[in-house]
Amino acid sequence: MLALLFILFAGMAVGCALSMVAQRNPLYSAISLIGVFISLACLYVTLAAPFIAAVQVIVYAGAIMVLVVFVIMLLNVEEEERQPVRLRTLVPIAVALAAVFFAETAFIIFFVQTSPATPTGSVSDVGLTSSIGTGLFTTYLLPFEITSILLLMAVVGAMTLARRGGLIGANVGVVPGYQSFAREVLDPMATTDLTQVEARTSREAEELLGVSDSPHGHDEG
Amino acid sequence: MVPQLSWYLALSAVLFTTGVVGVMIKRNVISMFMCIELMLNAVNLTFVAFSSFFRDVTGQLFVFIVMTVAAAEAAVGLGIIISIFRNRESLDVDDASTLKL
Numbered sequence: 001m002l003a004l005l006f007i008l009f010a011g012m013a014v015g016c017a018l019s020m021v022a023q024r025n026p027l028y029s030a031i032s033l034i035g036v037f038i039s040l041a042c043l044y045v046t047l048a049a050p051f052i053a054a055v056q057v058i059v060y061a062g063a064i065m066v067l068v069v070f071v072i073m074l075l076n077v078e079e080e081e082r083q084p085v086r087l088r089t090l091v092p093i094a095v096a097l098a099a100v101f102f103a104e105t106a107f108i109i110f111f112v113q114t115s116p117a118t119p120t121g122s123v124s125d126v127g128l129t130s131s132i133g134t135g136l137f138t139t140y141l142l143p144f145e146i147t148s149i150l151l152l153m154a155v156v157g158a159m160t161l162a163r164r165g166g167l168i169g170a171n172v173g174v175v176p177g178y179q180s181f182a183r184e185v186l187d188p189m190a191t192t193d194l195t196q197v198e199a200r201t202s203r204e205a206e207e208l209l210g211v212s213d214s215p216h217g218h219d220e221g
Numbered sequence: 222m223v224p225q226l227s228w229y230l231a232l233s234a235v236l237f238t239t240g241v242v243g244v245m246i247k248r249n250v251i252s253m254f255m256c257i258e259l260m261l262n263a264v265n266l267t268f269v270a271f272s273s274f275f276r277d278v279t280g281q282l283f284v285f286i287v288m289t290v291a292a293a294e295a296a297v298g299l300g301i302i303i304s305i306f307r308n309r310e311s312l313d314v315d316d317a318s319t320l321k322l
Contacts (some may be wrong), residue, residue, distance in 0.1 A: 002223055002224055003222040003223065003224055006224040006228060010228070010232045013232065013236060014232070014235055014236070014239075017235075017236050017239040017240070017259060018239060020239075020243065020255065020256075020259065021239055021242060021243040021246070021247075021256070026249055026251045026252050026255075029252055029255055030255060033255050033258065033259065036236070036259060036262065037262065040262055040265070040266060043229075043232075043266065044266075044269055046224070047229070047269050047270060047273040048273055049269050049272070049273060049281055051281070052265075052269055052281050052284050052285070055285065055288060056265075056288075059288050059291075059292060060258075060262070060288065060291070063292065063295075064258065064291065064292060064295045067295050067296070067299055068251065068254070068255060068295070068299065071251065071299045071302060071303065072251055074303070075251075075302075075303070075306050075312065077249065077251060077312060101238075105231075105234050108230075109227050109230060109231055109234075126272065126273065126276055126277065126278050126281070127272075127273065127278075127281060131278050132278060132281055132282065132285070135278045135279065135282050136282055136285065140279075140282050143282075143286055144286075147286055147289045147290075150289065150290065150293055151289065151292070151293055153293070154292075154293035154294075154296045154297050155296070157296075157297045157300065158296040158297055158299075158300040159300075160300075161297065161300030161301055161303070161304050162300040162303050162304065
């Protein structure tokens, strides 16, 4: 039964991985990668690691892939166009190196196969959340704290990299960006006047409309 | 028939190799990024398999930390990708051959 599940999910994982590499559209690649993540989560469940399986689905298939798909759609990535293969002379060398790599892998797997059997049978509590939490907050407390500092650095680094130009200046009003304001938004007394003005800030729009010094002019906050 | 440890290691090797090949043949930065994520996941599978077969929780703690590093890498890496696209109007790695942004 477990072997059947392993074959099913391993096949799904390998198929999705190959499809991810073969796709030319990055969005289809991302969807295939989500398939790989879900299959691996199912494999973690068969390995009696339910906490890691849940974290895999939440963090990888949830958070990271949402970020990747968001960036793909934000940048409007097109399909890669086919380009002529350069360095054609290196193809036989690549095939030879791949054969060497495959032989090494088969060698290692053969010796793992003939190694003494690992103890199995009794139900363990290794993969449960409580044992992971105990390990994380006792023996491995220092790596856990270093991880939190790493996340803080990632937040600062991502903000620094992704912002364009300087911070918003001090004289900019409430709403950045060029937009149109209805007159009644700025001056509550002029409800019937639907004239719109275009301005960069609500303060500028108030000056254009001449309502900035009116006694009924409202302040933000 | 119960899955052996070597099955999981073989699956992990196949996934890792697929990721390596993807990094080498892809020209799009985002596709290369996703192939790196695939390699990280292959290593995670190895960790969890050893942890489960040797009854030791350490491997799963490593997986937890690897996932945190992957999340941080995703945030910073995608920020770099957006920055490159803004400056070069392209996601092709051959266009970004100098270290200047």
